[in-house]
Amino acid sequence: xxxxxxxxxxxxxxxxxxxxxxxxxxxxxxxxxxxxxxxxxxxxxxxxxxxxxxxxxxxxxxxxxxxxxxxxxxxxxxxxxxxxxxxxxxxxxxxxxxxxxxxxxxxxxxxxxxxxxxxxxxxxxxxxxxxxxxxxxxxxxxxxxxxxxxxxxxxxxxxxxxxxxxxxxxxxxxxxxxxxxxxxxxxxxxxxxxxxxxxxxxxxxxxxxxxxxxxxxxxxxxxxxxxxxxxxxxxxxxxxxxxxxxxxxxxxxxxxxxxxxxxxxxxxxxxxxxxxxxxxxxxxxxxxxxxxxxxxxxxxxxxxxxxxxxxxxxxxxxxxxxxxxxxxxxxxxxxxxxxxxxxxxxxxxxxxxxxxxxxxxxxxxxxxxxxxxxxxxxxxxxxxxxxxxxxxxxxxxxxxxxxxxxxxxxxxxxxxxxxxxxxxxxxxxxxx
Ligand code: NAD
Numbered sequence: 009x010x011x012x013x014x015x016x017x018x019x020x021x022x023x024x025x026x027x028x029x030x031x032x033x034x035x036x037x038x039x040x041x042x043x044x045x046x047x048x049x050x051x052x053x054x055x056x057x058x059x060x061x062x063x064x065x066x067x068x069x070x071x072x073x074x075x076x077x078x079x080x081x082x083x084x085x086x087x088x089x090x091x092x093x094x095x096x097x098x099x100x101x102x103x104x105x106x107x108x109x110x111x112x113x114x115x116x117x118x119x120x121x122x123x124x125x126x127x128x129x130x131x132x133x134x135x136x137x138x139x140x141x142x143x144x145x146x147x148x149x150x151x152x153x154x155x156x157x158x159x160x161x162x163x164x165x166x167x168x169x170x171x172x173x174x175x176x177x178x179x180x181x182x183x184x185x186x187x188x189x190x191x192x193x194x195x196x197x198x199x200x201x202x203x204x205x206x207x208x209x210x211x212x213x214x215x216x217x218x219x220x221x222x223x224x225x226x227x228x229x230x231x232x233x234x235x236x237x238x239x240x241x242x243x244x245x246x247x248x249x250x251x252x253x254x255x256x257x258x259x260x261x262x263x264x265x266x267x268x269x270x271x272x273x274x275x276x277x278x279x280x281x282x283x284x285x286x287x288x289x290x291x292x293x294x295x296x297x298x299x300x301x302x303x304x305x306x307x308x309x310x311x312x313x314x315x316x317x318x319x320x321x322x323x324x325x326x327x328x329x330x331x332x333x334x335x336x337x338x339x340x341x342x343x344x345x346x347x348x349x350x351x352x353x354x355x356x357x358x359x360x361x362x363x364x365x366x367x368x369x370x371x372x373x374x375x376x377x378x379x380x381x382x383x384x385x386x387x388x389x390x391x392x393x394x395x396x397x398x399x400x401x402x403x404x405x406x407x408x409x410x411x412x413x414x415x416x417x418x419x420x421x422x423x424x425x426x427x428x429x430x431x432x433x434x435x436x437x438x439x440x
Pocket of ligand 1: 157159160163192193194195196197198199200201202225226227280294297339340341342
């Protein structure tokens with residue numbers, strides 16, 4: 009079956025035993041049993057492979073891998089793999105994707121996959137003169153950069169432009185920064201860009217008469233943006249004692265807090281990154297790079313603010329959008345080496361880095377709404393506590409059936425604490 013034929017809505021999935029969930033994923037995707045084993049960690053990356061990835065390897069670190077349901081991204085149903093240790097993230101994303109589904113799902117797009125390589129040029133006699141010399145030699149610089157990665161060039165990528173920025177008042181004396189704008193196609197692009205900036209250094213020195221010091225990619229990938237939008241009918245947001253209009257209003261007020269206050273914006277954006285990072289990790293991408301880009305972008309106006317925006321349309325529907333840098337790839341780095349990451353891409357039917365970026369930004373927006381909706385209504389702890397209680401139960405030593413029983417007891421007692429969990433468990437497990 010082609011990936012577009014699969015339905016991401018699997019009612020009752022969360023209630024199924026682990027093994028039955030795996031069967032459902034096989035039914036609802038193009039994964040083979042061996043792909044699923046790679047994705048779920050039953051097979052996948054082994055210590056031998058890991059030993060080639062980083063240094064001083066002694067083994068591997070595991071994280072839970074959940075599947076977010078209900079996502080419709082640009083009219084296509086997609087099951088989204090999320091690697092994360094925090095409870096309620098996968099449930100929150102799935103629930104909000106279900107609400108967004110009522111309004112047609114997420115509309116997404118990306119800008120071209122252009123990364124920025126930076127070159128710091130010190131000891132320049134005249135900043136303006138050197139800047140204009142660089143622009144005069146722009147074609148020469150771009151054609152030298154184009155020779156660095158013939159694969160990218162063949163795929164239609166490669167250097168696109170240069171930018172020059174002046175820093176006249178630095179403690180180490182005035183310096184210039186040359187930006188090499190580089191289209192990296194389906195790669196994250198760090199290696200291509202870093203190599204290109206290193207190779208260009210002698211040419212840049214001869215053009216400017218200065219000394220090229222740092223040559224490195226910028227993680228503020230503000231030319232490589234991903235954008236998601238959703239429109240949720242107000243009626244779909246009504247629940248328990250809350251009308252749809254109250255929820256819409258509450259979410260917008262909550263967003264306004266993050267838009268105005270960096271203390272709140274940091275937590276608001278952290279909620280977005282709960283969703284973003286989980287997919288970035290599941291696909292073997294560099295989440296530190298995506299984190300760095302997101303927060304730097306959130307501060308681009310000189311004051312740190314919300315990455316998302318929430319409002320309502322003339323009909324009273326809730327309308328949300330999220331725009332952020334998305335420097336991720338589907339070739340290179342760990343994405344091709346890690347069998348679980350390859351299976352994650354296959355699950356989503358991903359063919360380009362742009363498609364992956366679009367799904368990730370949609371998950372970020374869904375996650376943001378999950379947090380805002382809870383905060384604006386019943387508070388974050390209610391939904392969180394029942395899931396958190398399961399972790400507390402496990403930490404207290406509960407096993408098998410007792411995990412859920414103990415978690416339910418802790419929630420019913422409104423005391424989700426490890427000491428209480430241990431106490432209950434000891435009582436239950438007393439012989440006789
Ligand atoms: P890479 O160099 O392993 O692979 C990219 C290369 O694959 C391209 O340069 C190209 O030659 C080739 N390629 C084949 N098919 C392609 C296609 N369809 N589209 C694009 N390229 C294709 O990987 P990378 O993406 O350059 O680097 C990613 C790694 O760099 C990550 O592991 C990241 O952690 C690391 N890194 C990050 C930073 C940073 O974020 N500041 C710095 C250094 C390294």
